[in-house]
Amino acid sequence: MPNMKKRTLFLLQKKKEKNEKIISLTAYDALTAAWLSECDIDFLLVGDSLGNVVAGYESTLPVTMDQMAYHTEIVVRGAVNVPVVADMPFLSYEINPEEAVRNAGRLVKQSGAAGVKIEGGMNIIHAVKKITAAHIPVLGHTGLKPQTILQLGKYNVQGKTPDSAEIIKEEARALQEAGVFAVVLECIPGKLAQEITEELTIPTIGIGAGKNCDGQILVTHDLLGWYEKPKHFVKQYSNFRNTAITSVQKFINEVNTGEFPDKNHSF
Ligand code: KIV
Numbered sequence: 001m002p003n004m005k006k007r008t009l010f011l012l013q014k015k016k017e018k019n020e021k022i023i024s025l026t027a028y029d030a031l032t033a034a035w036l037s038e039c040d041i042d043f044l045l046v047g048d049s050l051g052n053v054v055a056g057y058e059s060t061l062p063v064t065m066d067q068m069a070y071h072t073e074i075v076v077r078g079a080v081n082v083p084v085v086a087d088m089p090f091l092s093y094e095i096n097p098e099e100a101v102r103n104a105g106r107l108v109k110q111s112g113a114a115g116v117k118i119e120g121g122m123n124i125i126h127a128v129k130k131i132t133a134a135h136i137p138v139l140g141h142t143g144l145k146p147q148t149i150l151q152l153g154k155y156n157v158q159g160k161t162p163d164s165a166e167i168i169k170e171e172a173r174a175l176q177e178a179g180v181f182a183v184v185l186e187c188i189p190g191k192l193a194q195e196i197t198e199e200l201t202i203p204t205i206g207i208g209a210g211k212n213c214d215g216q217i218l219v220t221h222d223l224l225g226w227y228e229k230p231k232h233f234v235k236q237y238s239n240f241r242n243t244a245i246t247s248v249q250k251f252i253n254e255v256n257t258g259e260f261p262d263k264n265h266s267f
Contacts, residue, residue, distance in 0.1 A: 007082050009114055009137050012042060012182050015214070016203040022182075022215025024085075024205060025223070028054050028071050030078030032220060037080040044079055045117065045139075045217060046072045048087040048147070053221050059149050063089040065103055069111045076112035083114035085139050090147045093118055093127045100127035104136050117184065119145040121171030125178045132179035140175035142168055143209065144187035157208075159188040172196045172204075184217060185209040187233070208233035 015022050023040065026047040027033040033044055050071055051063040072086040086107040093100035100118075107113040115137035118124050128138050144158045159165040168188060175183050182203040185193045190210020197204040197213050206213030208231075218234060221227070225236040254260035 007042060009043060009083050009085075009181055012203050012215070015042070016201075022203055022205055024215065024217040025220045026050075026053075026218070027075045027079070027084075027220060030074045033075040033078030033082075033084070034080065036220065037078070037082045041082055042215070043083045043085055043114070044075060046075050046084060046086045046113070047117075047219065048089045049219050051089075053219060053226075060146050061090045061149065065089060065092050065106065068092075069106055072107055072111035072113050084112065085115045085117050085137075086111060086113040087117045093124060093131075094120075097126045097130035100124075101130050101134050101136075104131045104138075105134065108136050115139055115181065117141055119147045121167070122174060125174055128175065128178040128180060138178075138180045139205075140172070140180035140183035141186065142171040142175065142183060143185045143193075146186075155187070157187050157189065159192045165189075165192045168192065169196055169199070172200060176200050176202050182214075185213060 012022050022042050024043050024045055025036055025041055026049060027036055027044045028046060028050045036044060046068065048060040048063045048068065050067070051057040051060040055063070055067070057063070068086055068089050072084065076084050088100070088103060088107070092103040104116045107116055116131065117139040118128060119141040121142055128140070131138050144155060146155060149155065159168045172183055180202065182205055183200070184205050184207060185196060187208040190212060193204065193206050193209035194212035203214035205215040205217050207217050222230060222234040223237050225239040226241050228241065230236050251260065
């Protein structure tokens with residue numbers, strides 16, 4: 001049964017306080033947003049992962065503000081009673097805080113997002129402060145930051161050494177201090193995620209960060225099994241790719257044998 005209560009981003013803090021898990025998934029289109037709204041999702045994320053998943057780029061770096069604005073707008077149109085958070089793409093918030101506010105404002109004003117997500121730590125604190133001062137809720141994102149792939153070289157677990165773990169902790173503290181309403185912790189050891197979750201008063205939302213975060217987020221396409229090879233931290237709850245290929249093949253066979261269209265599907 002869908003949760004018919006009005007869902008807002010304010011509920012996330014309440015859930016942390018009540019020790020209830022926060023659940024979020026990605027959506028990039030109206031139809032997916034509509035059926036996800038029928039599930040007990042706390043918020044939908046229009047992730048810049050749409051660069052990989054929808055656009056077929058190798059990284060999220062080419063994703064533009066125009067693409068984020070369009071996908072956010074169509075997700076908001078399909079979402080029923082569930083808040084939509086939009087990712088700020090690479091170089092839409094780093095240049096200066098004023099531009100960050102303008103771009104965040106576009107995702108809220110033009111596309112209807114309830115908040116924005118920004119990847120980063122100390123480098124984005126000014127932008128986070130400016131955006132929250134403009135009354136736009138910001139979701140932080142630390143640990144593995146896919147937008148830093150050119151410096152990282154590969155997407156791997158972050159915070160494995162004491163020094164790097166301490167940096168991630170400092171970033172999470174600074175983001176909380178700057179006013180984010182929650183923070184995504186991506187690909188870090190479960191113990192580190194647990195320590196951050198226990199220390200912060202705002203919710204943590206993990207992806208590849210173990211079970212002790214306040215909530216979990218995944219890319220919807222990953223959990224549905226649209227890919228042949230899932231990422232290590234993704235559990236595939238169905239094999240959509242095989243179902244789709246089998247169904248299409250069946251359609252092709254039935255057209256070839258004349259079985260489709262039959263009289264039930266003709267005028
Ligand atoms: O871009 C994205 O989809 C994300 C997450 C899944 C957290 O940042």
